[in-house]
Amino acid sequence: MPDDNIYDIPVTALDGTPGTLAPYRGHVMLVVNVASKCGFTPQYAGLEELYRRYKDRGFVVLGFPCNQFLWQERGDPGEIAGFCSTTYGVTFPLFEKVKVNGPGTHQLFRHLKAARRGLLWTKAIKWNFTKFLVSRDGEVVARYGTSTKPEKLVGAIEKLLA
Structure with missing residues (x-):
């Protein structure tokens, strides 16, 4: 497991507000690298559906x-x-x-990739909409490739929310 505490990693909201992931301590997080002009962009709908379904139980989707x-x-x-x-x-x-x-990989994604490698144990993210599932205590428990649709994560999310 990487040395950095995931909650201390600096992030900047889309509106420019600096912060960390500390507000999400105790939440199950799904961290996703997203894009608007990708063949997988329709996954935004599935990610939003997961967020709305589970947010009141302590789940959050974080889009980067x-x-x-x-x-x-x-x-x-x-x-x-x-x-x-x-x-x-x-x-x-x-x-x-x-x-x-x-070069210039964001600290959060360095942390996520070090915790959970991809296909054939590679660290590199292969494409947009790679998903990292993080438990309530900040452990990166799973990594899902681009082709894994958000609805396929329901079981894993429910297990972490139980």
Whole structure:
């Protein structure tokens, strides 16, 4: 497990407000690198459905836009927020664009990738909509690839919320 405490990692909300993940301590978190112009963008609807279904039980989806995969998130914060709310009714927290691979990888994604490797034990994130499931105590318990639809996570989420 990485040395950093996930709750101390600095993050910046999509509106530019700096903070950490401390407000989500005690929550089950699903951290996702998202993009507006991707073939998997319709997963926003499924992520929002999970959030609405379980938020009152201590679950949160955290979306981190990423422009590293074929420039599929070119928008500025206002455009991203507008697209997500208008097209998919997104109400879960969104954050500033981040890098998830290579030089400049955001500290959160360094932490997540170190805790849970991907297919064939690789650290690199292969595409948008990679999902990391984090328990109430901050342990990264699972990593799901792009093609795993949000509704397939129901069982794992319910287990962590029990």
